[in-house]
Amino acid sequence: MEVTLSIDPLFLAWSYFRRRKFQKCSDICTKVLEDSPYDQAAWSLKTRALTEMVYIDEVEVDQEGIAEIMLDESSIAQVARPGTSLRLPGTSQGGGPSPAVRPMTQSGRPITGFVRPSTQSGRPGTMEQAIKTPRTANSARPVTSASGRFVRLGTASMLTNPEGPFINLSRLNLAKYAQKPSLSKTLFEYIFHHENDVKNALDLAALATEHAQFKDWWWKVQLGKCYYRLGLYREAEKQFRSALNHQEFVDTYLYLAKVYQRLDQPITALNLFKQGLDHFPGEVTLLTGIARIHEEMNNITSATEYYKDVLKQDNTHVEAIACIGSNHFYTDQPEIALRFYRRLLQMGVYNCQLYNNLGLCCFYAQQYDMTLSSFERALALVSSDEEQADVWYNLGHVAVGIGDLPLAYQCFKLALAFNNDHAEAYNNLAVLELRKGRIEQAKAFLQTAASLAPHMYEPHFNFAILSDKVGDLQSSYMAAQKSEDAFPEHVDTQQILKNLRHHFAVL
16 A cells, blocks of 8 residues: 655745745745635745845945935035044044055045945045946946846846736735735835835835834834835934834844935944944944944044954954954054964955955065965956956066066056056056156056046156156146145155245246
8 A cells, every 4th residue: 555645835835945945935835826826824935935035135235326426415514524424534533544555445445355335435526536436346337326236136036927026016905914914024025125116115114014003113124224215314214213212123223324324424323333232232243333434434443443343252254354454464464464364264265355365465474485376376266357457466566576577567567458447557567667768658657547546646646756857847746736635644745846836936
């Protein structure tokens, strides 16, 4: 006698969902719903599975597009006090590194040790500068609008069902679903993440909050997320504040801090994080948030202290290890930086950037036997032309350090072959050309570097010296002024300006 064992389809779907096999879970739920269209459990499980396929953590500070920055109407003070604004990061009194030691981004911030959405954006002052600023980790193209990413996700999600959307939102009676807490939460997440229909999600959240007599903190957080996505930051702030009054929750603190950062109120965000740490002592995400704000405000010393606190709580936190390692490297401690990057290697981080940094640390720590092998590994692991250009640029520095100038020349040329907008490589090539006596070629390279990266002081300063040597004093004076704007504390720039002013006064 044969016994056939079969598992309940809904239980199997739930098992797949628990194991994060969302497509299989969705397929089984579809079959169940074909047999019994009014099965609420299968309907709810399918909405959750479809949501998880395209889910993005809203807690991370997202990138601001050109539209969000240049058409921002929520500015409070046009001229902020020093140390209170993310728009003027260089004004912080925290003893940030000078551009002579640590390279700067176009927005005036030191380059961070870890790429995350907010590090590369900055807040440009003019539309021209906004268009020129590279804003993403992978591409030099500016993000035209942060909302564009969500729209693309919303349309791509339609592919999960060839016949069209799983739920026809226009025919839903939201008021009816708002009265069913078991269904309304999964439906909201489906509308918000999968369909990206923020307006309908907001309507559902408002109805559900009303049904819960304005006492459910979860719905208030969702309302805040909808308002944030729509650019209504003050309304979002009210909802998050109200949610915190009902229920202390880490994510709510992170959402609210995100609102304050978008409103350019870093001090308020810092106070909020510290308030959160009173309720959740040692919470890693809150400590990381404080460290990031200090880093964005050019207060590197405080940022490093908070990253060290993060590591006391979670000693495998990649961002904290990378940022502390980067800081040690730029404060002339490559041996200590090497220990942090080796720690990342032991943790299983295996990419081009890490080997690139290891190569530089080995070179400056005078461990020459490891330098070239690290760069070889980095070249083997590159995933884009920009990464390839950076590795060759660093190899050019190594070649300059050991005195092999023909090799350095070839390396910088290779860097430009892979990335034609590499301003630093143009600047260094100009210096090498000048050593060979090719003045016109050097001038052309320096002008290209200055136009590609007006925030760098080196091309302007080098051009000022070159023009001074060939007797073009007017060009020298103008370039020196640009160099002073980019790096006011640069002593050599001050000296050349002083000499030129004295010369002009004599004339």
